[in-house]
Amino acid sequence: MEALNLRPWMVLPLLVIATLAGEQVWLSHLRYEMSLDSQRLMAEKEAIKLESSKLRLEIASLTRPDRLREYARSKLGMAPPRPMQVLRP
Numbered sequence: 001m002e003a004l005n006l007r008p009w010m011v012l013p014l015l016v017i018a019t020l021a022g023e024q025v026w027l028s029h030l031r032y033e034m035s036l037d038s039q040r041l042m043a044e045k046e047a048i049k050l051e052s053s054k055l056r057l058e059i060a061s062l063t064r065p066d067r068l069r070e071y072a073r074s075k076l077g078m079a080p081p082r083p084m085q086v087l088r089p
Contacts, residue, residue, distance in 0.1 A: 061067070072078040
């Protein structure tokens with residue numbers, strides 16, 4: 001097989017073409033990786049939003065006035081103040 005017979009003026013355009021082709025492959029790979037990262041972050045965001053909703057519901061349940069009243073009475077031994085315990089300015 002005979003070696004390629006390249007003229008000196010052909011080397012530069014071939015190098016430019018090879019460099020541009022390599023750059024396009026690299027950019028395509030980079031876009032693909034960024035797309036995967038974006039999808040992962042969107043899924044993580046949705047999971048966090050769902051967890052946040054659940055936690056807000058739990059907070060609302062735990063801070064209901066009737067529940068707090070019952071907790072104060074049963075666990076802490078508290079009761080509503082008697083008239084003599086209320087100070088008025």
